Amino acid sequence: MDSHEHSEQVVWTVVDTGIGPLLLAATRRGLVNVVFHATDAVRDRALARLASRLGGEPSEEPGSPLLAEPIRQVRAYFTGERRDFDLPLDWSLISGFNRQVLRELASGVPYGTVVGYGDLAERVGQPGAAQAVGAAMGSNPLPVVVPCHRVVESDGGIGGFGGGLEAKRRLLALEGVLPEPLF
Numbered sequence: 001m002d003s004h005e006h007s008e009q010v011v012w013t014v015v016d017t018g019i020g021p022l023l024l025a026a027t028r029r030g031l032v033n034v035v036f037h038a039t040d041a042v043r044d045r046a047l048a049r050l051a052s053r054l055g056g057e058p059s060e061e062p063g064s065p066l067l068a069e070p071i072r073q074v075r076a077y078f079t080g081e082r083r084d085f086d087l088p089l090d091w092s093l094i095s096g097f098n099r100q101v102l103r104e105l106a107s108g109v110p111y112g113t114v115v116g117y118g119d120l121a122e123r124v125g126q127p128g129a130a131q132a133v134g135a136a137m138g139s140n141p142l143p144v145v146v147p148c149h150r151v152v153e154s155d156g157g158i159g160g161f162g163g164g165l166e167a168k169r170r171l172l173a174l175e176g177v178l179p180e181p182l183f
Contacts, residue, residue, distance in 0.1 A: 007055030008092075012047065013062035014038045015071055017078045018174065019167045022144065024074065025050055025058060026066040030088030033141050034074075036163035053093055074144065080174065083111035085145045098136040100124050105137075106146045112175045116154040138162055144171065 010032065012025040023038035023046055024031065032054070035046040047058045061067065069087060076082035089106070091099055104124050109115045117137075121129040137148040143163055149171040153159045161168035172178040 010050055010054055010056060010058035011061040011064040011066050012050075012058050013060060013064075013067055013071065014043065015074055017074065019078075019163065019170050022074065024067060024070050026064070026070060027054065027090045027092075028066065029090035029092070031070045031142060031145060032090040032093060034143050034145055036143065036167060070145075077144070078174070083175075087145065089142060089145070093141040094139060097124075097126070097129075097132060098139055101133055101136040102140055102142070102146050102148075105148065105151065109147060109150045111147075112177060114150045114152045114172070114177055117151055117159065118154055120151060134160065147171075150175075150177075 008027045010025055010027055012023060014021045014023050020036065021038040023033070023035040023043055025033040025046075033046065033050060035042065038046070050058050062071075073082055073085050073087060077085065091103070094102065101120060101124050105115075105120060108123065109120075117130040117133045118127070121127055121133045126132065133151070137151050138160065140146055140148045140162065143149070149161060149163075149168045151159060158165060158168060169178060173180045
């Protein structure tokens, strides 16, 4: 068996959004990675990481049928026409507790709502694991689609965010949770 059969076909493209360019990558199983601020350097790092994790060279194919629906839904989300993503997701970049937490987030925290890190820990049966939940959010390979921007601190703080706080604020403003940022 040649090594090619072990590698995953990964296709990618970059979509311009209200929070800057997002890299979308998909496999035959579904959307596998969303990367913020996908300028050249960030994009190259993300693609190298995908290649090392999934094998194979990711290929830029904006016209790929594997990307058609993710592109359409991401655009519709940023124009406010869509609230829920209905996409097959490939969870292979994340496992264990982190995957469990992110799946609960994807299915249980709807558009326009927020949840505390501790509440989310409780929902997956790990009360007291708020920090571990924070780490899971930080390692989310599918931000925006798996809405880690909806997880906030219980004292009203906005919490951290892999895409930067400005992006988190904009996403929450888009969903009507926060007033639109003035600047």
